[in-house]
Amino acid sequence: MFALFSGGHDSLCAAHLASRSPRFDGCVHIDTGTGIPDTRTFVRDTCRAHGWPLAEYRPPVPYEEIVLRWGFPGPAGHTLIYNRLKERCLRQLSREHKAKRSDLILLVTGIRRQESRRRMGYVEPVQRKDGRVWVAPLLRWTHDDKHAYLDTHRLPRNPVVERLCMSGECLCGAFARKGELDEIAFWYPEAAALIRALEARAAAAGVPCRWGQAPAGTGRAAPDPQLGLCWSCGAKKAAERGG
Numbered sequence: 030m031f032a033l034f035s036g037g038h039d040s041l042c043a044a045h046l047a048s049r050s051p052r053f054d055g056c057v058h059i060d061t062g063t064g065i066p067d068t069r070t071f072v073r074d075t076c077r078a079h080g081w082p083l084a085e086y087r088p089p090v091p092y093e094e095i096v097l098r099w100g101f102p103g104p105a106g107h108t109l110i111y112n113r114l115k116e117r118c119l120r121q122l123s124r125e126h127k128a129k130r131s132d133l134i135l136l137v138t139g140i141r142r143q144e145s146r147r148r149m150g151y152v153e154p155v156q157r158k159d160g161r162v163w164v165a166p167l168l169r170w171t172h173d174d175k176h177a178y179l180d181t182h183r184l185p186r187n188p189v190v191e192r193l194c195m196s197g198e199c200l201c202g203a204f205a206r207k208g209e210l211d212e213i214a215f216w217y218p219e220a221a222a223l224i225r226a227l228e229a230r231a232a233a234a235g236v237p238c239r240w241g242q243a244p245a246g247t248g249r250a251a252p253d254p255q256l257g258l259c260w261s262c263g264a265k266k267a268a269e270r271g272g
């Protein structure tokens with residue numbers, strides 16, 4: 030049993046809950062190669078403070094290389110980027126911890142129905158898929174429930190979330206809000222500068238080169254409800270569209 034700890038408030042509550050189970054093996058954090066470094070520091074510090082084992086995974090092909098080959102993704106390119114950045118890390122986690130094919134890896138997430146909304150399709154607290162069991166103990170929690178839990182257990186909050194209203198551990202841009210890169214640049218100019226430098230390289234490579242903008246002709250694909258590690262970005266986009 031692993032808690033998928035992105036560094037956001039929801040995943041912090043979920044990790045704390047999971048850590049109380051005798052089955053808890055630790056936290057997993059995926060470093061996609063594009064994100065706010067302060068969040069990774071927060072994840073490491075939090076795990077250390079609680080004595081939670083932490084496994085960090087990085088995708089075999091870095092974000093930068095993916096972008097220079099395919100361009101920055103919009104919603105329609107999300108499945109590709111998700112598979113390369115996150116699914117491959119989860120497969121590695123499975124390979125490292127499954128002794129036999131029939132073993133199940135239990136992944137605890139901070140998904141909340143109130144945030145994920147109807148469009149995201151999360152209606153079950155436990156879902157089994159591809160040798161994994163996704164468990165969402167916060168599914169019926171409200172925003173206030175989450176903060177009450179953080180207060181009750183005196184869990185320090187990630188300052189990045191307080192500033193950006195997202196954990197920022199991953200910034201692929203597929204479901205970015207309008208003006209999101211400017212907000213990032215205000216608080217975390219180095220992270221934004223890296224993205225803007227990559228935009229220039231993508232332009233030179235002749236691939237879609239605007240972070241957070243759907244490439245021309247790719248439409249407005251809806252967030253995929255199955256992509257459990259991207260639920261908060263999908264929810265953010267659905268909310269922007271009024272979904």
Ligand code: SF4
Nearest residue numbers: 199200201202259262
């Ligand atoms: S949609 Fe969000 S969580 Fe998913 S890969 Fe992109 S930035 Fe990361």
